[in-house]
Amino acid sequence: MGLLNVFGDWIEKRNVRRVEICKSQGMCPECQGKGFNMLGTEVYMLNSSYYHCAGCNGSGTYFDWVENT
């Protein structure tokens, strides 16, 4: 019991909802269907690079994300 538990619970609920939304649209919850994730803005400006989404293997689909998780 405590603030930390409440906060963890909130994060959990938020994640579940996010996953549900992505599921309904068939896109990977980690990269929102893009197939890649952007690093922080600073890094992006320095490298102009993205990193391949490990959750969906770069396909951006919910199906692949489920398979990988």
Ligand SMILES: [Zn+2]
């Ligand atoms: Zn992804």
